[in-house]
Amino acid sequence: MSSAMKYTLGRIGLFVAAFVALLPVNIDIFLKLMLALIFSATLSFFFLRGLRDEMAYEMAQSAERRKAEKERLRSALAGEDETTDGKDSDTPR
Numbered sequence: 001m002s003s004a005m006k007y008t009l010g011r012i013g014l015f016v017a018a019f020v021a022l023l024p025v026n027i028d029i030f031l032k033l034m035l036a037l038i039f040s041a042t043l044s045f046f047f048l049r050g051l052r053d054e055m056a057y058e059m060a061q062s063a064e065r066r067k068a069e070k071e072r073l074r075s076a077l078a079g080e081d082e083t084t085d086g087k088d089s090d091t092p093r
Helices: 003-022 029-047 049-077
Strands: none
Touching: 003 029, 003 049, 029 049
């Protein structure tokens, strides 16, 4: 399972736990939902730090791979082959 999925499930779990904890309180349901959202966001900042850092690292790696692939495709489309077949790349063809 990807770290983004783990983090998302952790956030949802914290929200549900906060909402369930607020069920006995006699207030409007929408206020309970808003409070659960605020509490779960605050708790996730502290409890899900490791998952958040792991997800950010994976996203940075993915962005770097996409950037390298994009650069490789641009050079291929510009006619700059990575293999020169024994020819000097500065000589016109």
